[in-house]
Amino acid sequence: MEYQKFNPCAQLEPFVECYFSWNSQEKIAPIIIESPPSGFCSIVFNYSDSYYLETKKFGKQPVPQQFISGQSIYSYNLFLEGKIGLCGIVFKPAALATIFNLPMYEYVEERVDLYRIFNNAVLDRVIKQINSTNDIKEKVQWMEDFLLRQFHSKKPELDYIDKAANYIIEHNGMLQVNDLLAESCMSRRTFERKFFQKVGLSPKYYARIRRIGYLCNLIAGKKKVDWAKIFYECEYYDHAHFIKDFQEFTGRSPQQYLNENTELANFVDKPTTQSL
Numbered sequence: 001m002e003y004q005k006f007n008p009c010a011q012l013e014p015f016v017e018c019y020f021s022w023n024s025q026e027k028i029a030p031i032i033i034e035s036p037p038s039g040f041c042s043i044v045f046n047y048s049d050s051y052y053l054e055t056k057k058f059g060k061q062p063v064p065q066q067f068i069s070g071q072s073i074y075s076y077n078l079f080l081e082g083k084i085g086l087c088g089i090v091f092k093p094a095a096l097a098t099i100f101n102l103p104m105y106e107y108v109e110e111r112v113d114l115y116r117i118f119n120n121a122v123l124d125r126v127i128k129q130i131n132s133t134n135d136i137k138e139k140v141q142w143m144e145d146f147l148l149r150q151f152h153s154k155k156p157e158l159d160y161i162d163k164a165a166n167y168i169i170e171h172n173g174m175l176q177v178n179d180l181l182a183e184s185c186m187s188r189r190t191f192e193r194k195f196f197q198k199v200g201l202s203p204k205y206y207a208r209i210r211r212i213g214y215l216c217n218l219i220a221g222k223k224k225v226d227w228a229k230i231f232y233e234c235e236y237y238d239h240a241h242f243i244k245d246f247q248e249f250t251g252r253s254p255q256q257y258l259n260e261n262t263e264l265a266n267f268v269d270k271p272t273t274q275s276l
Contacts, residue, residue, distance in 0.1 A: 005273040006140050014158055015095035019140045024084040031080050034262045036250055037072040039210035041091045047131050048085025057109045066114040070107025071200045075250045087139045093165040097198035098156045104200035160184055161198045173211030174235045177203045212249045221265030
């Protein structure tokens with residue numbers, strides 16, 4: 001299996017974290033891939049075999065061929081078999097709300113078919129374009145073209161909520177949310193309400209998720225880690241708080257997770273991010 005990441009154009013950098021592709025050349029035996037919450041949302045196109053998703057909220061269910069994924073709160077499992085052929089857009093936390101005017105609190109833990117959201121003719125065109133080529137960079141370019149058309153039509157601009165959410169991402173959740181509030185020129189209630197509408201979670205809860213996502217990325221694919229170093233790097237103020245957060249979002253203790261997880265990093269090398 002091959003997993004690749006690609007940078008967006010400069011115009012979309014404030015809104016897009018990256019594009020990705022995930023492919024297998026041959027059919028694979030049934031596997032389960034685990035994914036912890038990351039703090040990002042996405043649009044995904046599947047141009048190969050269907051697969052299943054298992055979440056704490058919904059249990060096991062089939063995944064739409066093309067979908068928007070809102071914020072994930074808990075780890076989830078993908079059940080894959082046959083050929084893998086996926087590509088997608090990974091968005092900054094408030095970008096889907098800013099570009100498409102979507103109420104992201106309605107999309108938390110959800111995978112919603114794109115045909116319920118976008119104009120069918122527009123969607124048919126981009127799906128046909130993605131399916132028309134075997135070249136991964138061309139598929140990614142078609143996704144960027146689709147997004148640029150939406151971008152030029154809507155003419156979105158970053159507001160303070162975008163900037164605050166991006167700041168949380170940049171600092172991997174390790175900050176004082178009250179500092180963001182102090183610079184917002186809003187009441188606490190207004191700031192939290194607008195953040196909830198555009199990200200889907202409260203600022204404090206989102207920062208906790210982002211920190212866990214960063215921590216899981218640090219240990220991805222490893223069988224042995226220096227927990228004291230991880231504890232220090234992720235700025236937990238005590239061990240009990242660290243354990244509580246980790247168990248809440250992944251369902252296991254840190255060591256159990258390390259011993260048992262089936263993240264994508266266990267099957268592929270960590271990807272480098274390329275330019276188109």
